[in-house]
Amino acid sequence: MPVDRLVADLWEEGPPAGAVSALRTFVAALRRCLEPGRPLRQVSRLLVTDGPGYALRAGRDAVDAWRFEDAAAEVAAAPPRAAVALWDAALARWCGPALADFPHAAWAAAERARLEALRLDADERRADALLASGAARDAVADLEAHLTAHPEREHGWVLLVAALERSGRRGEALQALDHAREAFTRALGPGSGAHRGPPA
Template sequence: MLRVRVLGPLEVAVGGEPASIGRRRQRAVLGILLAARGRTVPVDRIVEAVWEGSPPAKPRSSLHVYVSHLRGVLEPARLPRAGSRLLVSSPQGYALHLAADAVDAWSFEAAVGRSRSLPAEEAGPLLDGALGLWRGEAYAEWAGEPWAAAETARLNELRLMAQELSLAAALGAGRPQEAVPAAEAYVRSHPLREEGWRLLALGLWATGRQGDALAALGHVP
């Protein structure tokens, strides 16, 4: 069983045991493929990102070595010369074909999506579990890398939405006393999020603090 964690420092476990991914460039290849979420990444794009515009004389050969090593890590039981089921190649490039629950970021996104169709009593625990997958910044190992910027920003926005959905679920489940402190902490950290102030105002109103609720609405950007 393969588990990959990118919502914080990179961690890979195979069969429940930590796996070593190797040095910086090999780890970057894995990160690039993870950020693509199953889509094929062209070889030239990987080369450009890994070597930051200054590739070696034979970058495709070097990349092939990295891919071969990664396949060995991700599928240690794969027979020699057998095709990889997880890190696949095509004329267009390389892609990771992993189960949705194999990668914490993918599991997080799937859980947030499922929560939208559930009643508040069920959505709240699901969202809390999904938010608990975060151990730091998304793709933290590659902070500042251009290839990681779009996926990092997308996941960060989804995290904020999940926090707002969690607050809404607590209110919908009739737990405003629980929602208010969480909403207050949320708007302190993200004062420009209109939804946070709206949810705080709803929670304050539900707990009988009408004046504070109106004041909170006054902070809506």
């Protein structure tokens, strides 16, 4: 990350005099926090000077987002029951919205959106695994909560309808289709064709 980009992100209203020196002080303090046992004059191996800026050289097992991505890749080859347990372990790494400390930072927007999409996909893939393992009833409550927060998730509605149907709750499955239609109409507008409802 170039120094000028860091300065611009830290002082959005315009950097003060001495901003670069202040940034170097921040970096030195951050290095001490990240590597508390590093001898005073030893070069940092984690937060390194790289060309005109700084780079974080963390291993994949040191960053929660990367650990989640690796866990998600591992699930792909697992049978349904094992996949549910693996998804549970992966999703347990989430303790709130991605990059929650920087809700308005422009530099974080794209990564926050990417990570949020990965998490929502994981919620649905876990539900898929529950359905495939014959645990449709266990999927219903989680899918209902998922869709309450994210009603635009088409695949989530498909999964919920399937979970209700397989749980013997056909009437509620039909109601879920109505709720999905309403959600898409709100999201897309009355002239969008959403009145036809989601694919079953």
